[in-house]
Amino acid sequence: MTHAFTQLLLKWNTASNHRPMPWKGEKDPYKIWLSEIILQQTRVEQGWAYYEKFVNTYPTVHDLANAKEEKVLKLWEGLGYYNRCKNLIFSARYISKKLNGVFPNNYESLLNLKGVGPYTAAAIASFAYNLPYAVVDGNVFRVLARFYGIHSPTDTPQGITLFNKIADENLSKKQAGIYNQALMDFGATVCKPSTPNCADCIMQKKCVAFLNNQVNQLPIKVKSITRKKRYFDFFCFYNKGKWLVQKRLEGDIWGGLYQFYLNENKSLAPVTVGYLNEVLAHQLGISAKELTVHLKQTKGVYASVSPIYHQALTHQFLQARFILIKFDTIPTLFANALWVNQKQLKQLPFPKIINQFLGEDFINWCKT
DNA sequence: AAAACGGGGCG
DNA sequence: CGCCCAGTTTT
Numbered sequence: 001m002t003h004a005f006t007q008l009l010l011k012w013n014t015a016s017n018h019r020p021m022p023w024k025g026e027k028d029p030y031k032i033w034l035s036e037i038i039l040q041q042t043r044v045e046q047g048w049a050y051y052e053k054f055v056n057t058y059p060t061v062h063d064l065a066n067a068k069e070e071k072v073l074k075l076w077e078g079l080g081y082y083n084r085c086k087n088l089i090f091s092a093r094y095i096s097k098k099l100n101g102v103f104p105n106n107y108e109s110l111l112n113l114k115g116v117g118p119y120t121a122a123a124i125a126s127f128a129y130n131l132p133y134a135v136v137d138g139n140v141f142r143v144l145a146r147f148y149g150i151h152s153p154t155d156t157p158q159g160i161t162l163f164n165k166i167a168d169e170n171l172s173k174k175q176a177g178i179y180n181q182a183l184m185d186f187g188a189t190v191c192k193p194s195t196p197n198c199a200d201c202i203m204q205k206k207c208v209a210f211l212n213n214q215v216n217q218l219p220i221k222v223k224s225i226t227r228k229k230r231y232f233d234f235f236c237f238y239n240k241g242k243w244l245v246q247k248r249l250e251g252d253i254w255g256g257l258y259q260f261y262l263n264e265n266k267s268l269a270p271v272t273v274g275y276l277n278e279v280l281a282h283q284l285g286i287s288a289k290e291l292t293v294h295l296k297q298t299k300g301v302y303a304s305v306s307p308i309y310h311q312a313l314t315h316q317f318l319q320a321r322f323i324l325i326k327f328d329t330i331p332t333l334f335a336n337a338l339w340v341n342q343k344q345l346k347q348l349p350f351p352k353i354i355n356q357f358l359g360e361d362f363i364n365w366c367k368t
Numbered sequence: 369a370a371a372a373c374g375g376g377g378c379g
Numbered sequence: 380c381g382c383c384c385a386g387t388t389t390t
Binding site: 041042043045046078079080081082083084156157193194195223252253254255311312313314315316351352 | 369370371372373374375376377378379
């Protein structure tokens with residue numbers, strides 16, 4: 001039998017769902033996959049332009065598979081959660097080379113792709129192949145929690161299991177793709193996280209949360225976020241038109257992106273000659289005394305310090321400073337580093353907080 | 369079961 | 380400033 005919820009949702013979809021999106025109605029599983037990866041933990045408005053850049057630059061899975069990782073990361077730059085991009089490339093190569101470009105066409109094989117979890121597998125399965133798998137994303141948690149008045153938390157394994165069960169029971173098996181799309185559209189435009197449009201809602205008479213005046217309390221989450229403060233001093237080493245950059249390693253934020261030589265601290269101390277000497281000596285692997293000699297030989301100069309840049313991430317609060325150090329002759333080796341000119345620099349992917357600096361103070365540093 | 373992983377918008 | 384967003388992976 002069909003649940004009242006399902007009937008109301010499909011009715012709303014036919015009568016009142018006006019939400020155009022570039023991937024809506026798309027049947028190419030590759031493009032659907034692309035859109036779903038881009039949209040993980042990302043608002044539709046934010047992902048929109050990235051989707052269009054990606055389908056234009058890489059129209060087929062082979063185009064993406066053959067692209068250089070750095071190019072793809074540059075296209076992803078600013079979107080965050082960069083592992084999504086690396087998994088995207090990995091899976092594109094797998095599909096292109098191992099599967100001869102034939103996209104997986106069932107739930108289990110979709111789930112086997114790196115970067116594809118239960119949500120994304122259900123989304124592709126239902127949108128591309130109309131297979132009966134219910135998507136469970138933030139919208140679905142919220143809409144179901146409110147409609148059925150469910151007080152189980154949406155961020156514990158038990159709660160998630162419960163919501164998966166309810167989502168599956170309510171799915172329209174015959175119109176899985178349309179139902180899933182409708183449910184997310186409904187959650188995003190009517191049953192919104194804050195200030196939901198209950199006054200005009202077609203589900204009003206059946207919505208447990210509305211009838212009990214609990215709309216604003218649902219869904220329930222039990223975990224709260226804590227933000228850790230971090231302080232970055234980026235040392236911008238400059239020599240004869242080239243800048244020293246390093247590729248960040250995995251295991252922290254921004255893995256695979258580039259940065260200037262980083263010294264992370266417990267706070268932002270005043271930039272003194274002593275501090276600079278200490279960092280520089282350590283970076284060069286020599287003692288402070290040797291450093292003095294070294295600086296004389298290479299004519300190292302401390303030129304200037306940028307203002308402090310701030311950025312708030314979900315779990316971190318960042319402050320960053322950029323310290324310009326010019327050499328007249330090439331300094332001795334820097335491990336794991338690359339000297340690049342300004343043009344090459346622009347082609348590398350950087351974290352947002354570095355890009356802000358590159359678009360402001362860095363320009364002036366290059367002129368002087 | 370919890371932590372890690374970006375960046376942006378909203379109240 | 381805290382919460383949320385078409386979640387997944389690792390610890």
